Amino acid sequence: MIERRIASIDLPSRPTHTCCAAPGADSGGSGAHWHETSSGYDLPSRPAGLYEPVRYALEGGGKRLRPLLAVQACLACGGTADEAMPAALALEMFHNFTLVHDDIMDRSDVRRGRPSAAARFGSNQAILSGDAMLTFASCLVSQVPARAVAEVTAVFNDMALRVYEGQQLDTEFETRKNVTIDEYFEMIGLKTGALLSAACRIGAIIGDADPATADALAEYGMELGLAFQLRDDWLDTFGDHATFGKPIGGDIVNEKETWMLITARRESHGELDSILAEDLEPQEKIRQVTRLYERLRVGERCDAAAAEHHALAIAALDHAKFSDESLKQFFVDVVDRMASRNI
Numbered sequence: 001m002i003e004r005r006i007a008s009i010d011l012p013s014r015p016t017h018t019c020c021a022a023p024g025a026d027s028g029g030s031g032a033h034w035h036e037t038s039s040g041y042d043l044p045s046r047p048a049g050l051y052e053p054v055r056y057a058l059e060g061g062g063k064r065l066r067p068l069l070a071v072q073a074c075l076a077c078g079g080t081a082d083e084a085m086p087a088a089l090a091l092e093m094f095h096n097f098t099l100v101h102d103d104i105m106d107r108s109d110v111r112r113g114r115p116s117a118a119a120r121f122g123s124n125q126a127i128l129s130g131d132a133m134l135t136f137a138s139c140l141v142s143q144v145p146a147r148a149v150a151e152v153t154a155v156f157n158d159m160a161l162r163v164y165e166g167q168q169l170d171t172e173f174e175t176r177k178n179v180t181i182d183e184y185f186e187m188i189g190l191k192t193g194a195l196l197s198a199a200c201r202i203g204a205i206i207g208d209a210d211p212a213t214a215d216a217l218a219e220y221g222m223e224l225g226l227a228f229q230l231r232d233d234w235l236d237t238f239g240d241h242a243t244f245g246k247p248i249g250g251d252i253v254n255e256k257e258t259w260m261l262i263t264a265r266r267e268s269h270g271e272l273d274s275i276l277a278e279d280l281e282p283q284e285k286i287r288q289v290t291r292l293y294e295r296l297r298v299g300e301r302c303d304a305a306a307a308e309h310h311a312l313a314i315a316a317l318d319h320a321k322f323s324d325e326s327l328k329q330f331f332v333d334v335v336d337r338m339a340s341r342n343i
């Protein structure tokens with residue numbers, strides 16, 4: 001039921017009025033509106049050039065993991081799904097905003113098995129629509145229960161800055177050949193882990209969790225994020241295009257500083273750099289680097305590193321106090337599904 005509510009983002013083409021107004025207020029202008037009954041957004045129909053890319057990005061599917069974590073963390077701490085839903089939707093809107101801008105920065109033409117927003121509408125339009133998505137996310141955060149607004153807003157804003165810091169580090173890595181594993185983990189902790197961690201903490205805050213429980217769930221989210229990114233790096237080389245949603249080997253073609261590339265550079269005694277220095281066609285470049293990865297077993301070891309962080313995520317749950325111990329199982333199941341590459 002909760003999964004369906006979050007997945008069914010309603011985007012009718014009619015103007016409504018209250019995204020950024022105080023709950024219950026009528027702002028009298030056009031804007032996105034939070035529906036407590038339908039768990040959706042109404043976006044204005046005009047100007048279509050601004051709002052169509054927003055609709056397009058939100059309708060692209062995805063795992064909806066971040067909003068699910070927020071809602072389940074709230075439930076686990078004694079709150080309700082309705083209390084958590086504005087924050088859950090804000091987190092999903094923010095996440096999609098980062099994807100829209102990330103695809104522009106990475107010059108990615110494909111997202112979730114179809115053209116990225118930038119490829120479909122152009123980079124300038126995607127930038128502006130992404131900005132609108134960030135504004136909608138901020139508006140939704142303001143609609144959490146009044147007792148939690150200040151704390152949730154602080155966590156959300158801190159998370160956003162951390163995500164931007166991670167993106168900046170990732171961008172700087174593009175011009176470096178000496179990135180270390182420690183620097184890589186710092187970057188993915190900011191770019192990927194911070195949002196999952198914040199989703200869990202925000203849900204716990206809305207559910208009125210004690211500080212130790214909020215910290216434990218936030219730690220769970222961070223470890224989950226680290227494992228998630230390691231798994232994503234692995235899938236980019238060894239995954240199935242049909243389920244991955246992006247062309248396989250993109251990280252190799254772009255020489256992205258992943259766990260596997262950093263490790264292979266350190267251990268191949270110049271062989272990786274020699275391959276990357278050649279003027280190879282993309283598929284041949286992917287083939288040669290993948291063969292090197294297989295020989296060095298970096299794929300297996302990347303998987304093992306992800307498993308270590310899966311274990312740390314589950315261990316963090318031992319320090320959380322759940323309103324019902326059966327609610328803990330959701331968080332364990334997420335880790336299990338991720339470990340089996342089924343999420």
